[in-house]
Amino acid sequence: MGPSCKAPIIPHMKNRVEQLDGLRGIFAVLVIAHHHNAFKESILYNNFFVINASLFVDFFFVLSGFVIAFNYVDRIHNAGDFLTFLKKRFIRLYPLLFYTEVVFVLANLLGEHSPMKNVGGLGFSYYFYTSFDTLTFMGSSTVFGAWISNNYPSWSISAEMISYVVFGLVVLILSRFKYAAFAIIGLASAIFIYSRGEYLLAYDYGYIRGLLCFVLGIFTQRLLSRKTFQLSAFEIPFLFLMVLAMYLVHHWELNLWKLVFPFIFSIGVIVFASSTGIVTQVLNSKPFQYLGKISYSIYLNHAIVLIFVNIVLFRYLKSPENEVMFGISLISSIVLTILYSHVTYEFVEKRVGKFLRDNWG
Numbered sequence: 001m002g003p004s005c006k007a008p009i010i011p012h013m014k015n016r017v018e019q020l021d022g023l024r025g026i027f028a029v030l031v032i033a034h035h036h037n038a039f040k041e042s043i044l045y046n047n048f049f050v051i052n053a054s055l056f057v058d059f060f061f062v063l064s065g066f067v068i069a070f071n072y073v074d075r076i077h078n079a080g081d082f083l084t085f086l087k088k089r090f091i092r093l094y095p096l097l098f099y100t101e102v103v104f105v106l107a108n109l110l111g112e113h114s115p116m117k118n119v120g121g122l123g124f125s126y127y128f129y130t131s132f133d134t135l136t137f138m139g140s141s142t143v144f145g146a147w148i149s150n151n152y153p154s155w156s157i158s159a160e161m162i163s164y165v166v167f168g169l170v171v172l173i174l175s176r177f178k179y180a181a182f183a184i185i186g187l188a189s190a191i192f193i194y195s196r197g198e199y200l201l202a203y204d205y206g207y208i209r210g211l212l213c214f215v216l217g218i219f220t221q222r223l224l225s226r227k228t229f230q231l232s233a234f235e236i237p238f239l240f241l242m243v244l245a246m247y248l249v250h251h252w253e254l255n256l257w258k259l260v261f262p263f264i265f266s267i268g269v270i271v272f273a274s275s276t277g278i279v280t281q282v283l284n285s286k287p288f289q290y291l292g293k294i295s296y297s298i299y300l301n302h303a304i305v306l307i308f309v310n311i312v313l314f315r316y317l318k319s320p321e322n323e324v325m326f327g328i329s330l331i332s333s334i335v336l337t338i339l340y341s342h343v344t345y346e347f348v349e350k351r352v353g354k355f356l357r358d359n360w361g
Helices: 003-009 018-035 053-072 079-110 123-135 152-173 175-196 206-226 232-251 256-273 278-283 286-293 295-316 323-359
Strands: none
Touching: 018 053, 018 152, 018 256, 018 278, 018 286, 018 295, 018 323, 053 152, 053 206, 053 256, 079 123, 079 152, 079 295, 079 323, 123 152, 152 175, 152 206, 152 295, 175 206, 175 256, 206 256, 232 256, 232 278, 256 278, 278 286, 286 295, 295 323
């Protein structure tokens, strides 16, 4: 069954749910606040919500599984379909991944002997190995070592690509049993995370965390393809549940209980994909839709902007380290990231992507 057959099931859905794009844009901005952690005692960082905003990366994985399943779960029938699927995913991810990695390495190399220097004594070999790890989509695995990426959020792009490969292979090879296979993959991922005693896996086994969330997104899509809901009344209760869960895992230091968040985000996808309420209307507004559209650029650009802003404000201009300046730093970082991401969306994501689609036969 193709996407056009499923469209009537979910309100506003063509090949995506617009309100979920808006939510993704907001969460991408909140990840900026989480990584604005140079001054960890600042109230702008040292609170349960911002400290745990890294969990919104799991929403990205769940939403990705949902969207990919919606568009491809019944469309990969042979090796050609599989390779076409991977080519499209590669073209979507790689131009910006490559660009941001090059920018990060150049910024570090140029800063080695200047007041703009951020970290010391890493050397060329470090940049080579970490870049190789990132640009081969292995940054969330230990295949080439558990390197911390130069552009540290990029580990999740590795997890994303690995999820695509696993998804495509399962649909291709195990077509009749694909949902059983996905269930086994999800269960095995949860067991592995539990055995490690750590939920927030990233540079070593982050792809396992990504697979768990991605699989839940697949089953979320399956549910919504079979049942129609009207859940507008649950918009605010869901947001309250999400924030309450963030508070509880933080307050009680419930590390492994963070395993519940992929399921919470799956519920969130169901709620907002089945809603026409006030929150959905806000998320469908142009500003939030645009944030969603450039959210990939926001996510991969924000680390370099954060570093640049803090170096300029606190090292170069020697601004006082107080809450007012921390606030200025955060707001400046968010605004500059959005402006910069507009540029990279237009010239890297769209134009380079179009070039590759037009010339990669």
